[in-house]
Amino acid sequence: MYEDFQEFFINRLIKLRTKKDVSARAMSLDIGQSENYIADIENKRYFPSMTVFTYICEYLNITPKDFFDDEIEFPAIYNELFNNLKELNEEQIININNIVKSILRKWYKHILNKKSRNAPTKSNWNIPGLLFI
Numbered sequence: 001m002y003e004d005f006q007e008f009f010i011n012r013l014i015k016l017r018t019k020k021d022v023s024a025r026a027m028s029l030d031i032g033q034s035e036n037y038i039a040d041i042e043n044k045r046y047f048p049s050m051t052v053f054t055y056i057c058e059y060l061n062i063t064p065k066d067f068f069d070d071e072i073e074f075p076a077i078y079n080e081l082f083n084n085l086k087e088l089n090e091e092q093i094i095n096i097n098n099i100v101k102s103i104l105r106k107w108y109k110h111i112l113n114k115k116s117r118n119a120p121t122k123s124n125w126n127i128p129g130l131l132f133i
Contacts, residue, residue, distance in 0.1 A: 016060050031055040
């Protein structure tokens with residue numbers, strides 16, 4: 001069970017770090033650790049303390065909850081968007097929500113119409129006319 005948790009933790013750390021486009025060395029130094037610290041975690045030599053884990057989350061601009069929620073592929077962007085939405089009035093939020101619904105309808109329609117193995121993945125939404133902003 002511990003090995004499964006450790007594997008999840010390492011894979012999530014690698015994914016979030018690479019999404020931020022930062023090297024393990026740079027991240028290690030930026031959170032005040034030795035230059036190999038993150039690489040050592042990713043290679044199962046260390047496991048971070050809770051204190052260092054909070055530094056990692058702060059560095060990635062996510063909460064500890066976000067770190068463990070692997071259903072959110074881009075937690076830092078999600079958090080930024082959510083915080084920006086807090087600044088909008090109701091009408092603006094409704095407009096943003098309608099845009100998101102429209103994008104999703106086009107995406108789902110495209111997937112249903114395209115029954116091939118070449119259908120784009122969620123992370124590659126290169127559908128002409130999909131974005132209209």
